[in-house]
Amino acid sequence: xxxxxxxxxxxxxxxxxxxxxxxxxxxxxxxxxxxxxxxxxxxxxxxxxxxxxxxxxxxxxxxxxxxxxxxxxxxxxxxxxxxxxxxxxxxxxxxxxxxxxxxxxxxxxxxxxxxxxxxxxxxxxxxxxxxxxxxxxxxxxxxxxxxxxxxxxxxxxxxxxxxxxxxxxxxxxxxxxxxxxxxxxxxxxxxxxxxxxxxxxxxxxxxxxxxxxxxxxxxxxxxxxxxxxxxxxxxxxxxxxxxxxxxxxxxxxxxxxxxxxxxxxxxxxxxxxxxxxxxxxxxxxxxxxxxxxxxxxxxxxxxxxxxxxxxxxxxxxxxxxxxxxxxxxxxxxxxxxxxxxxxxxxxxxxxxxxxxxxxxxxxxxxxxxxxxxxxxxxxxxxxxxxxxxxxxxxxxxxxxxxxxxxxxxxxxxxxxxxxxxxxxxxxxxxxxxxxxxxxxxxxxxxxxxxxxxxxxxxxxxxxxxxxxxxxxxxxxxxxxxxxxxxxx
Numbered sequence: 001x002x003x004x005x006x007x008x009x010x011x012x013x014x015x016x017x018x019x020x021x022x023x024x025x026x027x028x029x030x031x032x033x034x035x036x037x038x039x040x041x042x043x044x045x046x047x048x049x050x051x052x053x054x055x056x057x058x059x060x061x062x063x064x065x066x067x068x069x070x071x072x073x074x075x076x077x078x079x080x081x082x083x084x085x086x087x088x089x090x091x092x093x094x095x096x097x098x099x100x101x102x103x104x105x106x107x108x109x110x111x112x113x114x115x116x117x118x119x120x121x122x123x124x125x126x127x128x129x130x131x132x133x134x135x136x137x138x139x140x141x142x143x144x145x146x147x148x149x150x151x152x153x154x155x156x157x158x159x160x161x162x163x164x165x166x167x168x169x170x171x172x173x174x175x176x177x178x179x180x181x182x183x184x185x186x187x188x189x190x191x192x193x194x195x196x197x198x199x200x201x202x203x204x205x206x207x208x209x210x211x212x213x214x215x216x217x218x219x220x221x222x223x224x225x226x227x228x229x230x231x232x233x234x235x236x237x238x239x240x241x242x243x244x245x246x247x248x249x250x251x252x253x254x255x256x257x258x259x260x261x262x263x264x265x266x267x268x269x270x271x272x273x274x275x276x277x278x279x280x281x282x283x284x285x286x287x288x289x290x291x292x293x294x295x296x297x298x299x300x301x302x303x304x305x306x307x308x309x310x311x312x313x314x315x316x317x318x319x320x321x322x323x324x325x326x327x328x329x330x331x332x333x334x335x336x337x338x339x340x341x342x343x344x345x346x347x348x349x350x351x352x353x354x355x356x357x358x359x360x361x362x363x364x365x366x367x368x369x370x371x372x373x374x375x376x377x378x379x380x381x382x383x384x385x386x387x388x389x390x391x392x393x394x395x396x397x398x399x400x401x402x403x404x405x406x407x408x409x410x411x412x413x414x415x416x417x418x419x420x421x422x423x424x425x426x427x428x429x430x431x432x433x434x435x436x437x438x439x440x441x442x443x444x445x446x447x448x449x450x451x452x453x454x455x456x457x458x459x460x461x462x463x464x465x466x467x468x469x470x471x472x473x474x475x476x477x478x479x480x481x482x483x484x485x486x487x488x
Contacts, residue, residue: 037106037427037487039141041114044070045427047438047487048117049451050101051467053480056084056094063100065119066472066481068465070429074436074453076465082472083117083139083146090149091137092124099123100137103166103211104486109177114141118152118179120163130158136166136181152179153190153199160184164211169225171216171248171255178248180227182212187229189255191248202246202255208233217271217280219245219322220258221315227255228282232265232290241265241290241298243282245322259322261313263291264298267345272352272361274386279315281390282323283363285347287311300328307331307339308346310365314390327392329384331367335398336382338370345369346382353426353435353488355457360386362457364437366421372404372414379420380404381439383457403439409459410452412444419443419483420452427487429453440482448474449481 039046049066056062064084071078085092085100094100103120110116117139126133133155140147155162165182172178176192180202187202203212213230220226224247232241243266245259268285275281286308287299299311309330313323331340340346349366356362363384372378384391385399392398405412405420414420423440430436437454444450450466467474467481 036108036113037115038070038113039067039106039115039117040069040145041141041143042069042071044431045429045487046070046106046115047075047425047427047429047485048104048106049440049481050104050119050484050486051479051481052099052102053478054101055477056100057086059094059096059098060477061096061123062094062098063102063121065101065104065117066470067106067117068470070427070431072430074429074455074463075438076451076453076463076469080470080472081145083119085121087139087146090139090146091151092121095125097123102484103163103182104484105166105168106486106488107168107177109138109168111175116140117146118166118168120166120181122161122163122183124154124163126154129155129160132159132161133157134160134162134164134183136163136179138179153181153188155183160186165214167214167216167227169216169227171225171227172250173224180214182214184209187212187214189227193253198253200254202227203229203231203244205231206233206237206240207231213266213269215269215271215282217282219271219280219282219315220247221279221317224248228269228271230266230269230284234290239290243269243284261298261323263289263296264311265290267348268350270350270352270363272363272386273315274312274361274363275314275388275390276358276360276386277315279317281312281314283347283350284311284313285350285365286345287347300326304328304330304332307341307344308348308367310347310363310384310391312391327390329392329398333392333398334396336384336400337402338380341371343369349422349424351424351426351437353437353457354386355383355426355435355437356385357434358386362386363391364424364426364457366424366439368419368422370404370421372406375414375416375418377416377443378404378414378418379422379441379443381421381424381437383437403454403459405441407459410462411464417443423483423485425485425487429487430455438485438487440485442480442482444482447478447480449479449483451482451485
């Protein structure tokens with residue numbers, strides 16, 4: 001490990017309990033504003049594409065993040081930048097297996113109107129911590145490209161793999177964002193408190209070697225963001241699966257658990273107000289029961305888990321209880337195009353936006369295993385519209401549209417293994433007031449990968465972009481561009 005990296009990581013580790021703010025050097029705190037993914041301060045939402053399989057400086061799977069600029073024509077038409085550990089001021093150097101960009105988030109950490117980039121590097125080897133200790137890096141946004149960067153946190157031990165997942169939200173109602181980091185069998189949060197910050201463990205439990213799934217929303221309707229965490233394992237050391245909600249406890253200076261649903265294994269989580277009642281709801285994507293015994297149908301009726309089911313827990317007024325009302329749907333639900341088939345993975349990726357601007361959030365669901373004709377695993381994505389009762393009406397029917405590469409107006413051809421829908425994201429990329437949708441297809445073009453822009457959540461005017469069209473350096477090796485995605 002280079003000497004400069006050792007100094008950086010040691011400084012963070014030595015002050016983990018009372019470290020200073022995690023903003024990049026030179027970033028000043030400001031009054032909180034609406035969260036933004038505008039990384040270059042031009043007024044347009046941008047898109048972060050993590051490419052952990054990417055080769056950098058000859059190092060296989062060193063990884064990079066591609067920030068694709070928004071603009072009048074949306075993302076993909078206005079260029080992009082490539083951020084790596086070879087980028088000036090970004091801690092570390094590209095090394096084989098670092099997997100920089102395994103998790104990504106574009107979020108305005110300090111309320112100055114320009115987003116910072118959070119990038120997980122779970123394969124990072126850290127001096128005095130060991131191989132694959134992992135880390136998360138914050139890169140400052142700037143009108144002139146990437147600004148100063150710093151290490152948010154490094155893993156404490158070999159194979160801790162910090163950075164397998166990442167999220168950020170103002171969990172303490174203090175005006176600054178807390179950064180939540182997933183690693184091997186662990187979730188931790190770095191929480192800002194005035195001029196200082198603390199690192200607290202949210203949950204430590206066997207997670208089956210999977211990245212913990214993270215989402216944020218105000219689930220208890222108290223006006224402050226909460227954290228949703230999902231994880232599961234089967235057989236070793238025992239079968240367990242949980243979706244849990246956590247909130248900040250001021251007196252304890254720690255996250256506390258206030259709601260659970262057990263025996264549900266999920267691949268994705270998303271928060272949104274799908275029924276427009278002013279209270280956040282939680283969507284569980286590709287929800288399936290994982291338990292030693294069939295005891296409580298945590299994902300709703302078992303028949304709706306075929307091919308992957310989406311289970312929703314609805315928010316309630318502050319005087320009520322979160323999750324009392326629930327809905328479940330899959331491709332066999334009335335109004336959802338297609339048919340549920342084993343291996344579809346309906347809901348394996350989720351994103352939220354009020355696409356039709358009716359005051360109720362809509363849910364975008366990626367289904368990377370969907371067969372299109374005879375093309376197995378070509379993949380598809382669904383737009384599930386919110387309504388007065390949520391994603392299902394009083395008769396139990398949904399209002400939905402589906403897209404794939406054979407949809408009229410969508411560029412390309414559905415081919416086996418494209419995995420269109422492996423990642424989905426939303427953002428107003430052309431600043432016209434209407435959210436747009438992006439869909440990742442990491443299996444496209446022999447796993448070089450690509451992403452699609454669906455303006456206003458419509459196939460009309462859609463466009464594809466990839467490392468080739470963006471003039472990124474690429475080799476004959478698979479880059480799997482298009483997973484993960486992050487914007488908003």
